[in-house]
Amino acid sequence: MGTITVEGKEYEVDEEGYLVNLSEWIPAMADIMAKDEDCELTDAHWEVLNFLREYYEEYQIAPAVRVLTKAIGKKLGKEKGNSKYLYELFPYGPGKQACKYAGLPKPTGCV
Template identity: 75%
Template sequence: MPIEVNGKTFETDEEGYLANINEWEPGVAEVMAKEDELELTDEHWDIINFLREYYEEYQIAPAVRVLTKAVSKKLGKEKGNSKYLYGLFPYGPGKQACRYAGLPKPTGCV
């Protein structure tokens, strides 16, 4: 189901992930979050931007365990733990945060 951001249409797959990750812009995350009844804070953006950088470097969306470790290493232990990440992304930090970041669904996520 496509989403619309500032008059521009973005195609998504059946699970709501962007069909073309290169089309992503911050407004996409805002619209997706609003659909999930979530308001994005700076803390959310820290993780979304981290994921985009991670994907750019490794060409893969990390599964939750890898994400937790990588966030802990880069942003500190207080942010690199499951409780913190699930607090931000209740539908799963891997799946939900990657969707907001315009990335494919992480490997191993159901």
């Protein structure tokens, strides 16, 4: 267990940096988590993060990468619904990295 400090407040994260209490998430947290991994969040990143949060809200799980890719294609267009696009945005893996920034748990089945 560790903590991440956002706007002067400490939040608990697990050993891999995922937020422990989902409901504590605030957008500024994503920016700080990204900066720690030398990533600057753009609108394109945020489109995916917001999508993930909506998906979690509806289904109570973080989607598998394959499911995320397909669902993004359906919602945001074909040119974004492929792994090349998503891995360019999130080189550590759209499942792992994007879910972390979005304050979600690691996708089920993701090691």
